[in-house]
Amino acid sequence: MRQFAYGLLLITAAHSSLGTEVSRPRGVSPEHAKFYKAAEVFTCISNPSIKLSPSQINDDYCDCPDGSDEPGTSACSYLSDLSPSYASDLSSDNDSRSIALPGYYCKNKGHQPGYVPFLSVNDGVCDYDLCCDGSDEWAQVGGLKCENRCKEIGKEWRKHDEQRKKALNAAGKKRKELIAEAGRLRKQVEDRLQSLETEIQASVLKVKSLEAALADAEKQERGKVVRSTGKGSKVGTLVQLAKDRIEELRESLLAVRDGRDNAVARVTELEGILSTFKTEYNPNFNDEGVKRAVRNWEDYAARDKSALTNDAQDRDLDEISKPDSETRIIKWSDWEDGEKSDVDLLYNIEEYLPEAVRGWVDQKLRDLRILLIENGVIAASKDAGTESKSLTDARDALKAAQDGQTNLHNELSGHKDDLNKDYGTDDVFRALKGQCVSKDSGEYNYELCWLDKTTQKSRKGGSHTGMGNFARMDSVTVDDDVPADGKGLGSGVRVALRYENGQHCWNGPNRSTLVVLACAEQDEIWKITEEEKCVYRMEVGTPAVCDVQNNSQGKAGGGKDEL
Numbered sequence: 301m302r303q304f305a306y307g308l309l310l311i312t313a314a315h316s317s318l319g320t321e322v323s324r325p326r327g328v329s330p331e332h333a334k335f336y337k338a339a340e341v342f343t344c345i346s347n348p349s350i351k352l353s354p355s356q357i358n359d360d361y362c363d364c365p366d367g368s369d370e371p372g373t374s375a376c377s378y379l380s381d382l383s384p385s386y387a388s389d390l391s392s393d394n395d396s397r398s399i400a401l402p403g404y405y406c407k408n409k410g411h412q413p414g415y416v417p418f419l420s421v422n423d424g425v426c427d428y429d430l431c432c433d434g435s436d437e438w439a440q441v442g443g444l445k446c447e448n449r450c451k452e453i454g455k456e457w458r459k460h461d462e463q464r465k466k467a468l469n470a471a472g473k474k475r476k477e478l479i480a481e482a483g484r485l486r487k488q489v490e491d492r493l494q495s496l497e498t499e500i501q502a503s504v505l506k507v508k509s510l511e512a513a514l515a516d517a518e519k520q521e522r523g524k525v526v527r528s529t530g531k532g533s534k535v536g537t538l539v540q541l542a543k544d545r546i547e548e549l550r551e552s553l554l555a556v557r558d559g560r561d562n563a564v565a566r567v568t569e570l571e572g573i574l575s576t577f578k579t580e581y582n583p584n585f586n587d588e589g590v591k592r593a594v595r596n597w598e599d600y601a602a603r604d605k606s607a608l609t610n611d612a613q614d615r616d617l618d619e620i621s622k623p624d625s626e627t628r629i630i631k632w633s634d635w636e637d638g639e640k641s642d643v644d645l646l647y648n649i650e651e652y653l654p655e656a657v658r659g660w661v662d663q664k665l666r667d668l669r670i671l672l673i674e675n676g677v678i679a680a681s682k683d684a685g686t687e688s689k690s691l692t693d694a695r696d697a698l699k700a701a702q703d704g705q706t707n708l709h710n711e712l713s714g715h716k717d718d719l720n721k722d723y724g725t726d727d728v729f730r731a732l733k734g735q736c737v738s739k740d741s742g743e744y745n746y747e748l749c750w751l752d753k754t755t756q757k758s759r760k761g762g763s764h765t766g767m768g769n770f771a772r773m774d775s776v777t778v779d780d781d782v783p784a785d786g787k788g789l790g791s792g793v794r795v796a797l798r799y800e801n802g803q804h805c806w807n808g809p810n811r812s813t814l815v816v817l818a819c820a821e822q823d824e825i826w827k828i829t830e831e832e833k834c835v836y837r838m839e840v841g842t843p844a845v846c847d848v849q850n851n852s853q854g855k856a857g858g859g860k861d862e863l
Contacts, residue, residue, distance in 0.1 A: 326372030366400035377418035406431035411454030739825035768799025805834030
């Protein structure tokens, strides 16, 4: 009897609702209102073959297999995936159950409309987070009356929403700045590629030239005359003594000049001290020693003194102090040939020839000697098992040029790989690469370096733990609530960064971190969790993904005000 009375109450309330709003029964959203317009008959939404009387809508009895006849009660809540399973639900008839409506629709005038799960309709709890107008408890079960709080909740929500929109606008501007910076950095790489290609072409020519020079030096080395193992000619000995003496005098000159510069600096400093003393001393102070010192300083300052330094002389000293290898005034290599004896000079017959034929004769003589060596007529040079300085210099110059060419090729390859690397939409993460953001969490400090690594640092000191090295960009689907401060992932597809092959975990895998990104005004780590042993997850806000996220607001927003 009590159940019959309660059912009658529900039917009466349903009829009252139909009388005031025929096109929109209780719990029906504007989106689904078109299915409830017919006044004579109601057709189940997912089962058009089943037709009901309008009086059966919201009569607290589930007539439609899709629950569409009970938009304002919990009669069909067992069809929802959120409802608990019962033994009776396991029958074959219910294996394909599916509810047609997303939930009980709350108008929430003054705020955002929303849906409440059918399980929550008339359950004796005011669900203000989803249904701020309290309409989900319309039957007032147990005398519960949920007041309409949409005005206050809507006002607070709009305040936070305005702040969120401002933050999103600021984040959008920052993202544009990041894109511009990324473009500038990419242009630098592209320009460097062009200059590298030019430098490589020049280095190829240089290497070829030095290879030819080395080949010529080796040929000249093979063609050297076999000389005595003595100490060389008297001329060479004299030249070496002169060279050593000049170098000794040059070093002495540099030392004297350094001493002069130090003395000039000290005199200048002392003059400054005395000048300050004269300016600041008290003339009324009756101290003859002080007054005499001031008078002596004034006499000294009044004298006509020559300058402590002379720029012209300094320039001459600079020139004189340069090593002979820089000035080339004396080319010691022309005289410094310890391998020649005085008698050897007599064999340089080409030096007595006209310059026009000297080179030709010299080359012919060397070619003849090389030919004789190659045919075993005469022996090659074997001067103490060493090679000449000119040959060593030629070989060193070629090696340096080849090393430089290899470095240029490596740099070119690195820049090409960089241009092909995935830096996200609009290349935006190129502007963040290498920058780091950190967060204190308990006894650890966590650090994320964009496209580089993630690190766990103990706040008590000690070594750092590598949580992973950047491997690739990815995307993940999330479905989270967004808190009032907006620091949450929301719902939808989000850009993610995967960091792998971190420090090995004892009795476990190498550490790894999944970094899930959401739109925010500034780079900030929001949350760090360890989902499995040594498998971490970071939730991070950054302006870099704002356009990619398409300004998704997650579960905290959406819909339109029904004012």
